[in-house]
Amino acid sequence: GEDVEQSLFLSVREGDSSVINCTYTDSSSTYLYWYKQEPGAGLQLLTYIFSNMDMKQDQRLTVLLNKKDKHLSLRIADTQTGDSAIYFCAERRNKLVFGAGTILRVKS
Amino acid sequence: DTEVTQTPKHLVMGMTNKKSLKCEQHMGHRAMYWYKQKAKKPPELMFVYSYEKLSINESVPSRFSPECPNSSLLNLHLHALQPEDSALYLCASSQVGVENTEAFFGQGTRLTVV
Numbered sequence: 001g002e003d004v005e006q007s008l009f010l011s012v013r014e015g016d017s018s019v020i021n022c023t024y025t026d027s028s029s030t031y032l033y034w035y036k037q038e039p040g041a042g043l044q045l046l047t048y049i050f051s052n053m054d055m056k057q058d059q060r061l062t063v064l065l066n067k068k069d070k071h072l073s074l075r076i077a078d079t080q081t082g083d084s085a086i087y088f089c090a091e092r093r094n095k096l097v098f099g100a101g102t103i104l105r106v107k108s
Numbered sequence: 109d110t111e112v113t114q115t116p117k118h119l120v121m122g123m124t125n126k127k128s129l130k131c132e133q134h135m136g137h138r139a140m141y142w143y144k145q146k147a148k149k150p151p152e153l154m155f156v157y158s159y160e161k162l163s164i165n166e167s168v169p170s171r172f173s174p175e176c177p178n179s180s181l182l183n184l185h186l187h188a189l190q191p192e193d194s195a196l197y198l199c200a201s202s203q204v205g206v207e208n209t210e211a212f213f214g215q216g217t218r219l220t221v222v
Contacts, residue, residue: 088150088151095164
């Protein structure tokens with residue numbers, strides 16, 4: 001994806017926390033999103049954060065936003081094998097711009 | 109109902125065929141989108157419809173022809189495709205506007221061009 005960067009791969013053990021990082025470039029983006037895509041499936045919106053927030057927590061998911069550094073992260077607590085998927089961060093300009101996606105592999 | 113339904117789920121077509129992909133939502137969303145996704149790549153925007161009018165065409169070849177017959181339906185007509193057009197085609201919908209509008213995605217149509 002243009003101007004939205006993510007690390008490509010993350011491997012964790014079941015029960016550990018996962019942290020997926022993303023950097024973006026458009027400081028005018030008002031909302032930033034995390035999508036999950038399981039193999040062969042469409043995209044599922046996991047969570048989003050408004051740019052005037054630093055943190056948002058939703059059950060096992062915690063989103064941190066550092067607007068100064070244009071850095072977004074998604075923390076998944078107590079990672080399960082069902083969390084194995086590709087995770088895309090996205091920013092909204094006049095369209096959604098996606099990062100390249102991070103493959104999360106959870107080892108049991 | 110927060111579903112975006114795409115049909116068919118899988119499609120195999122020859123380079124001389126004409127086929128159509130369909131997308132339907134009943135969330136009252138007036139923005140609908142077509143994305144193309146190649147394996148292990150992020151989705152790439154193709155078209156955006158806003159209030160049933162084409163508002164964005166990301167320089168997509170004319171062998172892809174979108175149509176929005178009403179506020180709930182979005183079609184993508186395919187003609188004379190190439191093997192490199194094989195991909196997952198995703199439909200999405202959202203409320204209209206630049207401010208936060210959650211985009212809901214369908215499960216996609218996996219297209220193979222032979």
